[in-house]
Amino acid sequence: MKTVSTISKKQFIINTAADLFKEKGYSGTSIRDLASKVGLEPSSIYSHIKSKEELLSEICLGCARQFTDGMEGIYVLKISVRKKIKALIGLHLDMAFTYPASVTVFNDEWRHLPEPVLSDFILMRKDYEKKFKRILMEGNNEGKFNFSNPEIAFNIIIKSLSWSYEAVKKYKREDLESELSDFILNALNK
Amino acid sequence: MKTVSTISKKQFIINTAADLFKEKGYSGTSIRDLASKVGLEPSSIYSHIKSKEELLSEICLGCARQFTDGMEGIYVLKISVRKKIKALIGLHLDMAFTYPASVTVFNDEWRHLPEPVLSDFILMRKDYEKKFKRILMEGNNEGKFNFSNPEIAFNIIIKSLSWSYEAVKKYKREDLESELSDFILNALNK
DNA sequence: CCTACCGATCGGTAGG
DNA sequence: CCTACCGATCGGTAGG
Numbered sequence A, B: 001m002k003t004v005s006t007i008s009k010k011q012f013i014i015n016t017a018a019d020l021f022k023e024k025g026y027s028g029t030s031i032r033d034l035a036s037k038v039g040l041e042p043s044s045i046y047s048h049i050k051s052k053e054e055l056l057s058e059i060c061l062g063c064a065r066q067f068t069d070g071m072e073g074i075y076v077l078k079i080s081v082r083k084k085i086k087a088l089i090g091l092h093l094d095m096a097f098t099y100p101a102s103v104t105v106f107n108d109e110w111r112h113l114p115e116p117v118l119s120d121f122i123l124m125r126k127d128y129e130k131k132f133k134r135i136l137m138e139g140n141n142e143g144k145f146n147f148s149n150p151e152i153a154f155n156i157i158i159k160s161l162s163w164s165y166e167a168v169k170k171y172k173r174e175d176l177e178s179e180l181s182d183f184i185l186n187a188l189n190k
Numbered sequence C, D: 001c002c003t004a005c006c007g008a009t010c011g012g013t014a015g016g
Helices: A002-024 A031-038 A042-047 A052-075 A081-098 A100-108 A117-141 A150-167 A173-188 B002-024 B031-038 B042-047 B052-075 B081-098 B100-108 B117-141 B150-167 B173-188
Strands: none
Touching: A002 A031, A002 A052, A002 A100, A031 A042, A052 A081, A052 A100, A052 A117, A081 A100, A081 A117, A081 A150, A081 A173, A100 A150, A117 A150, A150 A173, A150 B150, A150 B173, A173 B150, A173 B173, B002 B031, B002 B052, B002 B100, B031 B042, B052 B081, B052 B100, B052 B117, B081 B100, B081 B117, B081 B150, B081 B173, B100 B150, B117 B150, B150 B173
């Protein structure tokens, strides 16, 4: 079927772009780099996408949506705050192990996003951050956590989790998850 | 004196380059961007530097040397491991507050370094990492710390500290230092 | 430190 | 999906 093969070829191009953007950065990657890696002439790339910026938008918004959906699912769950934090760690590890290149690009290259995508992206990120901090503060209010500044706690945790995007090569998911959970929950613990 | 003014103009260009590399990335910054920001014609930049890559090398190696020297000073001190970790947090905050742009470029753009600088840089980083981990493991051996994997502990700490490079705008140094110390030492604590 | 300029490469289009 | 090509911009040099 024509449509199916067109979609998957586009996705293949996007995935290859994610590999290159991760390796060389968005600005450091040319359409010619991408074309030679997918086995096409440079101009043929434009049969599948409208612009180089579209590639970055697809990668970043794809990840952003998955994080947003994942957070929404966890946020409304009737479980302890400690379990919510563990679920969020699990969410980041799911992303790290499923889309190791895309999630790195999402993390490091989003500032090159064109408007109006950039503004949307920042809004999604702020919403994620707000919910994450609310869970943390809920833990503090219940007397289960013990940190003084939710913004600092959030940022330390999120940076630790974004390290896992690099760690994917060297660790098994279960090891990384238990170590990360231990370390983070120990830091939060009362 | 001619030499003095020449040196400081070059340093001004390097500092301006650090601001731009931080804002737009190394590949996303052109010599023309830099020239217009320092108020010169593009070609005049080359009266002060040999190449764009030299700018990145100066920035990254300058920071690397400061971290290396700082670590060496702390490593040989006869103080408790807990105080050594606090001193290392202080070192990162010194860098963050003194060179906020350069240290961000050092952190995010080093992969664009040309050889043989890149290899030197990676060696310095590995040495820093090795000493940091030894201090952490010493704490574990003395029964003062309690984590299971020194590499994971190191990476979480270093990522948390590199967050401070962004946090410089919003926090006072003393607040950031006490919050960061509390959080990290609590996570390491037995 | 400037004017003038170089070849290479960039993202992208026309037309088939 | 290719050939052929566009104008813009890149890092950098010559010469004064």
